[in-house]
Amino acid sequence: MMRKKVVLFATAALGGLCILIALVGIATPAAAESPRERFFEIHAKRFDYTPGTIQVNQGDKVTVRLISEDVSHGLYLDGYEIKTSAHPGEEGTLTFVADKTGRYTFRCATTCGEFHPYMVGYLNVEPNSRLWIFALLTVGVALCSAVIVLR
Amino acid sequence: MIETKDKLFGVVDLNARFELTKFKPVRAILKSRWMPLLPILLNLFIFVIILLAAFTGGYSAGNYNFGIMIVWILWWVLLMMMLVPGLSRAWCMMCPFPIFSDWAQRTKLFDVKTGKLGGLNFKWPKKLSNMWVMNIAFLVTTFFSGFMTVMPFATFILLGIIILGAFIVGLVFEKRTFCLYLCPVSGFQGLYSQFATVEVRRKDWDICKNHNPKTCFVGNENGYGCPWLRTPFDFQKNTYCGMCLECLKTCPYDNMAINLRPPGVDLLVETKREPKGLDEAWKAFIMLGIAIVFYLAFQGPWGFFKDMVRGATLPGYLGYIAFHATFNLLIIPGVFFVFAYLSKRLSGNTDVSLKTIFTNFAYTLIPMGLGVWMGFSVGILLPNGSYILRVLSDPFAWGWNLFGTAQIPWTPVLTGVMGYLQGAILIVFFAFAVGYGWLLAKQIYADAKQAKRGFVPILTFLTLITLVFLWLFVG
Ligand code: SF4
Ligand code: SF4
Ligand SMILES: [Cu+2]
Numbered sequence: 001m002m003r004k005k006v007v008l009f010a011t012a013a014l015g016g017l018c019i020l021i022a023l024v025g026i027a028t029p030a031a032a033e034s035p036r037e038r039f040f041e042i043h044a045k046r047f048d049y050t051p052g053t054i055q056v057n058q059g060d061k062v063t064v065r066l067i068s069e070d071v072s073h074g075l076y077l078d079g080y081e082i083k084t085s086a087h088p089g090e091e092g093t094l095t096f097v098a099d100k101t102g103r104y105t106f107r108c109a110t111t112c113g114e115f116h117p118y119m120v121g122y123l124n125v126e127p128n129s130r131l132w133i134f135a136l137l138t139v140g141v142a143l144c145s146a147v148i149v150l151r
Numbered sequence: 152m153i154e155t156k157d158k159l160f161g162v163v164d165l166n167a168r169f170e171l172t173k174f175k176p177v178r179a180i181l182k183s184r185w186m187p188l189l190p191i192l193l194n195l196f197i198f199v200i201i202l203l204a205a206f207t208g209g210y211s212a213g214n215y216n217f218g219i220m221i222v223w224i225l226w227w228v229l230l231m232m233m234l235v236p237g238l239s240r241a242w243c244m245m246c247p248f249p250i251f252s253d254w255a256q257r258t259k260l261f262d263v264k265t266g267k268l269g270g271l272n273f274k275w276p277k278k279l280s281n282m283w284v285m286n287i288a289f290l291v292t293t294f295f296s297g298f299m300t301v302m303p304f305a306t307f308i309l310l311g312i313i314i315l316g317a318f319i320v321g322l323v324f325e326k327r328t329f330c331l332y333l334c335p336v337s338g339f340q341g342l343y344s345q346f347a348t349v350e351v352r353r354k355d356w357d358i359c360k361n362h363n364p365k366t367c368f369v370g371n372e373n374g375y376g377c378p379w380l381r382t383p384f385d386f387q388k389n390t391y392c393g394m395c396l397e398c399l400k401t402c403p404y405d406n407m408a409i410n411l412r413p414p415g416v417d418l419l420v421e422t423k424r425e426p427k428g429l430d431e432a433w434k435a436f437i438m439l440g441i442a443i444v445f446y447l448a449f450q451g452p453w454g455f456f457k458d459m460v461r462g463a464t465l466p467g468y469l470g471y472i473a474f475h476a477t478f479n480l481l482i483i484p485g486v487f488f489v490f491a492y493l494s495k496r497l498s499g500n501t502d503v504s505l506k507t508i509f510t511n512f513a514y515t516l517i518p519m520g521l522g523v524w525m526g527f528s529v530g531i532l533l534p535n536g537s538y539i540l541r542v543l544s545d546p547f548a549w550g551w552n553l554f555g556t557a558q559i560p561w562t563p564v565l566t567g568v569m570g571y572l573q574g575a576i577l578i579v580f581f582a583f584a585v586g587y588g589w590l591l592a593k594q595i596y597a598d599a600k601q602a603k604r605g606f607v608p609i610l611t612f613l614t615l616i617t618l619v620f621l622w623l624f625v626g
Contacts, residue, residue: 048457076563103570104567
């Protein structure tokens with residue numbers, strides 16, 4: 001009986017801790033590493049980007065060259081709400097400071113064919129605190145419900 | 152209603168009901184034969200425009216097509232985010248697809264035809280009176296989603312098949328057989344409406360007990376006997392109630408009601424007449440699996456998968472179909488089976504069958520799946536909702552500007568908080584799944600100790616699924 005109590009208590013504490021860390025995480029902005037300048041060359045063709053995912057750190061100054069390999073394409077960056085476009089033989093550029101952390105989708109902004117609405121890529125701005133906050137919350141909820149049920 | 156003393160999260164009384172039809176004007180409106188005819192006619196009008204726009208849109212890129220945008224952004228998102236979780240099968244209430252078959256059977260659009268209905272009136276085979284045909288039909292429909300959601304003409308064909316199918320099946324089989332067992336959009340509505348916060352139910356059994364013949368089932372001069380073949384006087388879950396409002400009209404004692412209720416109470420219903428079944432379990436697996444595959448294909452950055460889904464090459468397309476079918480029909484159920492098996496082993500129970508454990512716990516995937524689809528829908532609506540404003544003003548791309556919104560450029564909104572929204576929705580519905588998982592555990596295992604131990608694997612499974620979708624949405 002004693003052992004069961006200890007296990008339950010430990011689980012509850014762990015669950016509570018997860019939720020606590022998550023909540024603190026929401027409130028505190030992550031400390032950025034020293035920012036760098038980053039250059040990316042993104043090639044667009046119907047209906048994807050190469051590379052499809054680009055990774056930077058919070059605070060980095062990011063420059064993207066958008067090069068079209070077939071028809072005209074665009075690039076709209078979720079969250080940052082900026083865009084550029086590229087036409088065959090004419091590239092587009094986008095420069096921004098990656099101050100918002102998390103994963104943001106970038107989408108084609110120039111109708112380029114039937115799959116155009118699904119032409120997307122990802123920008124990962126580390127640290128992805130959003131993911132960790134929600135994952136910790138999930139695990140916290142799970143552990144706490146386990147304790148509530150098993151007690 | 153099945154009395155249960157269990158409370159959701161230990162606090163929500165699952166027997167709580169608030170009768171919306173206790174207000175006289177509400178009941179009067181719902182008893183009028185204009186309801187639901189009026190909304191049906193309105194939707195008929197909208198769908199005629201959709202069909203025309205989808206037909207004339209041909210194979211062009213669909214992101215400025217009225218048919219594509221209204222069906223796949225507005226309609227689908229409304230269904231998943233509001234209609235089904237809030238109002239159960241409210242869509243079926245106002246759905247225009249079966250109006251021609253109703254008309255043919257009844258020979259009347261407005262008034263009530265008493266006596267035998269027209270058509271051949273065959274009975275649908277007992278063996279197929281479940282979700283299996285719809286499960287397969289829906290899965291097969293999603294093989295083509297790479298075309299339907301982007302090519303206007305493909306959407307036209309899909310809607311055409313549904314409308315024509317409803318008509319032909321209505322001529323051969325009785326009443327709403329098509330809606331009950333065949334319509335591709337019926338299955339997930341039926342499944343997820345079990346979570347809905349609204350229900351049509353009878354009030355007082357004592358009144359029904361002594362009422363013969365039961366006019367809600369056989370019909371009278373005020374309305375038809377339940378077109379969805381329910382027994383309104385004692386049915387227990389929303390799955391197959393089309394909310395057509397006939398039973399409100401045919402009950403001479405106003406003993407049928409529309410209630411507000413806590414979400415999800417039907418998940419616990421298990422009666423002889425409405426047992427929990429493998430067909431509904433598989434529907435839940437399929438819906439969950441499709442959400443994963445769709446996310447990878449349509450909201451992920453993997454171009455090779457997009458090429459497979461849109462049929463850039465035949466082998467690639469066949470590969471997609473094979474993967475999609477296996478993933479939904481075998482892999483997801485297989486993984487779930489492992490956890491159901493662990494549940495049985497851990498519980499130490501020997502008299503409940505593994506099949507019962509597997510089936511009953513699968514109902515936790517109803518809140519889980521709804522949350523997943525809501526998150527998915529947010530990811531469609533916020534970036535692409537602005538297309539709707541545009542096509543409303545110029546439905547046929549003829550240069551019209553009906554509402555002055557035809558020139559609005561494509562403008563994603565709130566994309567910065569989208570991930571937070573999706574994560575929050577996911578966690579709320581995860582909590583519902585866990586809450587009901589525990590109640591189901593107590594229902595499955597009579598012994599409290601067994602229930603506790605048997606619940607742990609299911610809790611683990613739900614946690615893992617939530618983490619997978621978190622990774623998809625914000626990872
Ligand atoms: S008509 Fe009304 S009272 Fe009669 S059986 Fe139906 S619900 Fe009960
Ligand atoms: S008549 Fe049948 S389908 Fe229509 S609302 Fe009543 S129970 Fe539901
Ligand atoms: Cu493009």
